[in-house]
Amino acid sequence: MKLVKSLALGSAAAFVALSGAQAADLPGAEPVEYVKVCDAYGAGFFYIPGSDTCLQIGGFARLDFSAGEVTKTLAGAKPNNNTGFRARARLWFDARTDTEYGTLRTYIRAQFQRQSGGNNGTAATDVGGDDSVFDKAFVQFAGLTAGLTDSFWDFKPYPTFANPYLSDRTLAVIGYTVEFGGGFSASVAIEDGTARRALGGAPGNIIGGIAPLYNEQKYPDLVGNLRVQQGWGEAQLSGFAHNITSEQAGGALRDTAWGYGGMIGAKINLPALAKGDFIWGSAGYASGALSYLGFGTSGDEVQGIASTQNIERANRLVDFEIGAGGSIRKTEAYAFNLGMLHYWDPKWRSAVTGSYIDVNVKSAGNDWAAYTLTGNLIWSPVKKLDIGAEVNYVKVTNRSATYNLRDTDEIIGRFRVQRDF
Secondary structure: OHHHHHHHHHHHHHHHHHHHHHHHHOOOOOOOOOOOEOOOOOOOOEEOOOOOOEEEEEEEEEEEEEEEOOOOOOOOOOOOEOEEEEEEEEEEEEEEEEEOOEEEEEEEEEEEEEEEOOOOOOOOEEOOOOOOEEEEEEEEEOOEEEEEEEOOOOOOOOOOOOOOOOOOOEEEEEEEEEEEEOOEEEEEEEEOHHHHOOOOOOHHHEEOOEOOOOOOOOOOEEEEEEEEEEOOEEEEEEEEEEEEEEEEHHHOEEEEEEEEEEEEEEEEEOOOOOOOOEEEEEEEEEEOOHHHHOOOOOOOOOOOOOOEOOHHHHHOOOOEEEOHHHOEEEOEEEEEEEEEEEEEEOOEEEEEEEEEEEEEOOOOOOOEEEEEEEEEEEEOOOOOEEEEEEEEEEEEEEOOOOOOOOOEEEEEEEEEEEEEO
């Protein structure tokens, strides 16, 4: 019996060896090609088999829960919910190829989310809007950037969950960047101005019974920046020009104007305190386009999530009003932010941010201002897993009954769980 087993095993081994040798000798046989690590662009890249292109795949899954006070209008209505949920997922692909002109890069990011809906009979969930599915898609080549990506205006190294008073948008752009060396660069871009439009429909934006109305986009927004990024940190000076065309009464009243603004921001690393620590700040001015300060359009959310505790909705912000004879009267605003991130140890970190905005609406008595103070504590028990809580205090000072808010304040809490990969 033992002899039979030995002969069977020996025959099988010989058959496998012979079959492998014959397969290797077959004409047209392709050698197995394994995925190779690409270390030219940092960690996580690998060569796409059969090409010289390096690819990185990443993303995250996140849950936010927001709870807080909700301000009432003078009529007693509550425009938002006290609590809300948002589940968000991102998936991105970063493909890079070395060429004689420099790196050719293609970046695609998809975003999916489901969140609490409104409080006036609207759907219980929301999966639409410009926060979902098509989030980023752009090409970079020899200084050119073209596609859907961050605005060249934005400067956003803030470490809190809630946005401070600054822009954090993705929109369609065509831009060009010149690198001067030593971390210095200059960029100029044309960007989608319709993504920046803000009209609230409040009574305060009507003078003489004429409501404001954006008409055709005659020109895209013109945006530029000067940047420096070195070992000490980074800084940026930005500017924009935004075209406004408004037509009333069937064309009888028509006017065109240019909104404009500027911002300066800086981030300073503080390795003497702890690895990863930094302090940052920004100061911005906008006339005729409040989205550049983080207010007024569907993609801007400063406090709260979904239909919860959003100050900009309660104030019904507008970029401009219509004056006598159909003339455009631009709204102006100033915004200031200051924040800091500190690592208590590699697994625990905290951030604190203070922000202030002052809005000047041209119709008499409709100016308003707001300031916020935000702090959080985040635990990372393992790499790329964050579990944290944040508290945000918001104070709105309003000197008009038009917006239905008077010296209003809110306390908003947020809990977040996020896993990156």
